[in-house]
Amino acid sequence: MAKYKGRILFVLAGALLIIIWDFIYYFVLQYSFNLQVDLLFGTLILFIGYYTGKNYDESNETVSAISKSEEKIKRLNEELHLVLQNITEVVFHTNSKGEFQFLNHSWEELTGYSIKESIHKNALHFISLHERHEFLRVLRRSISEQKEKTKIDFSFQTRSGQFRWGEVNIKLNYDENGELAGTVGTISDITERIHNEEELLEMNETLAIESQKLSVAGQLAAGIAHEVRNPLTSINGFLQLLRDDADEKTREYLEIVFSEIKRIELVLSELLILAKPQSVTYKRINIVETLDHVAKLLNTNAILYNIEIQTAFKQRDLYIRGDENQLKQVFINLVKNAIEAMPHGGNIMIEAGLNEYNKVELSFKDEGIGMKKQILDKLGEPFFTTKTKGTGLGLTICLRILRDHSADISVQSEQGEGTTFSIKFEAAHQQERKKREQTQKVW
Known part of the structure; x- marks a missing residue:
């Protein structure tokens, strides 16, 4: 019913206008009754009323649809803003000069700088001085090759003076002439990942040193086994001959010597196991x-x-x-x-x-x-x-x-x-x- 509200109202208004007109024309001014003129006039007024009401209804529908679209767009913008402000990664937008046009709240948590003081500042201002040249080199190469996306790791200093690492994913936007129009992208904190990689590298270096130690120990073992075992066998044999003719006191000393020789032989045996490749069957x-x-x-x-x-x-x-x-x-x-x-x-x-x-x-x-x-x-x-x-x-x-x-x-x-x-x-x-x-x- 609401859909035809304008048409109904305007038709009723037209009918009312016809009644008033007929009353004035026939009863007040006392003109003679003319059916053809009345039908033509009445039909024309009702048609105008219906057509005007139809336009009115269509206008209302258009206004209502626009209003609903505006509400939907507003709601979507609010949801998008909520997502952007609560995402853990920094979301940014820059113009063609590299000046920030938008930053979400994660920027403040990452850098310690407020959004208000960072907006309209060049992004390079927040990158460590010794990294800017490399950052610019990668960015300029991507622009010259008309790349749409690029990724760069960089170090930066927070407001408190702490050095951290970030990974920036950049979407490059170009105008119709192929010139850079601006960028959008995200920045992730990768400080922990960098530290883990450094620790892993240090651990690998330590393992390499330990492996080298074992290799050296193996080489020493092979040399010791060949150089020491033969003279040790001769010493052991001659000492046994001396023990047969020795007195009790000397024998006591010789037993200590034999005990230490056995210990040397034990060390040599274990060194050989370490150095000599073992025959294995998996x-x-x-x-x-x-x-x-x-x-x-x-x-x-x-x-x-x-x-x-x-x-x-x-x-x-x-x-x-x-x-x-x-x-x-x-x-x-x-x-x-x-x-x-x-x-x-x-x-x-x-x-x-x-x-x-x-x-x-x-x-x-x-x-x-x-x-x-x-x-x-x-x-x-x-x-x-x-x-x-x-x-x-x-x-x-x-x-x-x-x-x-x-x-x-x-x-x-x-x-x-x-x-x-x-x-x-x-x-x-x-x-x-x-x-x-x-x-x-x-x-």
Whole structure:
């Protein structure tokens, strides 16, 4: 009904006008009745009224539609403004000169500068002086190549004087002549990422140094083995001849010498293991069976020290690819170290299972004396040991074996609370799947 409101009103107004006109024409002025003139006049007035009302209704509909569109646009603008002001990244707009025309509130959180003092200032003003040349070079090259988008990493100084890193993604807008008309884009804070990359680089450098140390230790081991073993054998032989004809006091001294020679031979044997490439055979093995065998092998020795070796396996079948003999050497070394760290007895717990990343995870936990952080940091260094009769090469060899098996090892220890060694292997089915995928890529 509202749609035809104007037409109804104007037609009624026309009818009222006809009635008034007829009243004045026939009753007041006393003119004679003329049906043809009345019909023509009445039809004309009603048509004009209907047409005017129709235009009025259409105008109202147009005004209403415009009003609704304006409300919708206003609501969309408010929502867009809300999004821009609450997004964590800085959103900006610059003119052709690089002067800020718009900034959201994240700008204040990132830089410490207010939006009011930053608007209409050149964006380069907020970039570190030594970075501006490189920033301009990349930007000018992008403009000369008519690129629509570009990304630049840069450092900047906050209002408080703190240096931070940002990543800017820029959308370049051009006019019809191909000239830069302005830019829009976002700025992300990547300071933490840069610091993590620096730490990773430093860590890689440290690992490279440690790897070089091991390489040098291996080369030294090969030289020591050849240069020392032969004369040591001769010395040992002649000392045995002297012992046969020596008196009791001399024999006592010679026994000390033989004890030290054996210690030298032990060090040489471990150096040879470290230096000499071992013959390894990688195959699919059930690591649970290997751990079971190690636990049973060392349990008798552990009982002598009032220690019980316990096992807890989440699955009975955990397959990895590796050399079983080498891995047994690692596990035996870890359990022996645990036994030696428990002079007052206790429990050693060996656990195995699949972790949340679908990797085979083993742990060796003791209730021993634990280690200080300074000792933990040096674990695995050649010739570093806390034992009075140790060579400092056992754990170094274990780490090399685990590295050859692409395994990760981590150590947690607290003084007086014991130590836990955790080892993570890639599951056999995962390795086999990757190998198949690589083969398919080749073909």
